[in-house]
Amino acid sequence: MDFFTAQDNARRKTGQLVVLLVAAVIALIAVTTVVVAIVVRFMGDDRGSVTANNLLAALSPELVAVVALGVVALVGLGGLFKRSQLRRGGGKVVAEALGGREISPSTENANERRILNVVEEMAIASGTPVPPVYLLQEAGINAFAAGYDTSDAVIGITQGAIDHLNREELQGVVAHEFSHILHGDMRLNMRLISVLHGVLLIGLLGYILLRSTATRGRAVRRNNSNGKGAVVVLALGVALAVIGYAGTFFGNWIKAAVSRQREYLADASAVQYTRNPNGIGQALIKIGSLTQGARIEASQASEYSHLFFGQGMKLGFTRLLATHPPIRQRIKRVMPSWNGEFNAPLSAPFDGDMEKAGGGSVVGFADTPSAHAYSSAATMNGTSARMAIASMGQPGPRHLAQARTMLNALPTRLVDAAHDPYAVRALMYALLLSQNIEVRKQQLASLQQTALPDVYREVMNHAGDVLMLRDQLRLPLMELALPALKNLSVGQATHFRHCMVELINADSQVNLFEWTLYHWLVHHLGLGKKDSGPAVRKLSDLQQECQLLLNVLARAGQSDPDKVNAALDAAEKELPFALNVKREAPDIKALGPAVSRLGRLRPQQKPAVLQAMARCIEHSGQIKPAEAELFRVIADMLECPMPPLLIESD
Incomplete structure (x- = not known):
């Protein structure tokens, strides 16, 4: 199943979820109405008896309307509260x-x-x-x-x-x-939590009130000679327990209906990614x-x-x-050949993989570039970008092996720094330092005034290693640094962004890598405003944004006007409209808002943009690291995770 089909299936599952929720709410209204009618009739009957006739008499339209309004309000408000809570913190909250x-x-x-x-x-x-x-x-x-x-x-x-x-x-x-x-599936699961919170809230409320009514019932029995009060309290507690169980039952029913088949698909994907059924099977x-x-x-x-x-x-x-x-x-x-016995040894002796970034071996694939391949110019041929698009959502062992190779090619000092809360900021600053000595002096002078002293010292410690880093290893280093950067407080993150802006503006211009690093970090650290809203835009509505993006990408690998035009001609073949080729260089500062708006494209509209981008960087027959870097970062910002472009061994 390709990435966009899987995303589309997940959205259809969301529609199924709404149908199941409506069914559960209707069932809860019915159960709650009957329970409330029994309790009300019991309390109003001097003989304390409930028959079918007087129960039907209690089921008035007014009672049904009140109960329905209460259940819908509780489910709706509970779901909105949970959604707001999860939206603020994401997976961290869970x-x-x-x-x-x-x-x-x-x-x-x-x-x-x-x-x-x-x-x-x-x-x-x-x-x-x-x-x-x-x-x-x-x-x-x-x-x-x-x-x-x-x-x-x-x-x-x-x-x-x-x-x-x-x-x-x-x-x-x-x-x-x-x-x-x-x-x-992950996003669907989070929506499921929000939707079900209101349903499960009824159950939770029922159990809380049951415990309180049990305590109250003991007090009534001690202080009330007429036992009917105690019986009423007990009946109310049982009623609440029934409602609570109903809420829990319907919540679990919805979970089961949505979840089980996706586990089989995830198991199969795990085998595909690693080409090793024994890994997940033995687990x-x-x-x-x-x-x-x-x-x-x-x-x-x-x-x-x-x-x-x-x-x-x-x-x-x-x-x-x-x-x-x-x-x-x-x-x-x-593992079709499994003998059916649960007799796996439960000890997991440490197998010597305390790697600097991720050693070990990838089972099932050995034809990958070794770390020394990153000591010279990487070679990505003219089909690498389209192969990466085809692998979206389904990376294979070769991607996994290349990821490990890239991590192992990073200097140990930089890997350690990417995991340190102070040094990680210094690494990002060092990545922005210019190769031009005079510009770099201006940047360091500005940074010394704005950065924290400890962070500035780390910049000076690591600047040499970063300036010597191969272009194709910059993005893996950025990715490795992200978890430590996410631990910055709001104040630290704001100051971090300010320092990056100062470094970028030191020479009064923004180059392509500066734009890439800055906007990627702003996107993933939540430091900027997104073009919020549902993904409903059509590609035909965003022709100018697409034009700007491809114009920037076409100039990422070459400056010759004829070659730029050739790249745009190749990209145009993937689009439903013509590109307006401009001679002057595009305004790269306008690219951020343009990509943000393109992020709201309908999922089935995004492949055309990605294919046009691929054609744009492939037209020369060889993809440069800067082109590959920009291609993958923009795809990421469009919520289209792109595996690494595979590097050919020499």
């Missing part, structure tokens, strides 16, 4: 609600470093920003991905998983979670072998049960409400 703590990017714990390495490799291989990783102190083997988009996504992993799974198995689990990110076998299984004990685990890698909650009397398929079926699908 991770912290489950008791998770963020694993520091600079951790020295070997097992924690291993899971960070695996996540970094998978993120770079898939073209998504490296997400923060949260550790849950849970004995079960489980994981989850949460967030509305790639900018606020997080990966959660349990202590049981990093204790019991080896690197290969962790890679399979992480690949499964990245499938949910890439195919739109599932270890879940079956472990006494704790995949269970999550956190108090809010039930609310987020559909996010987990494995069935995190105990099943009740039926599997119909299970959010995940049976584990035996999942294993058989990825």
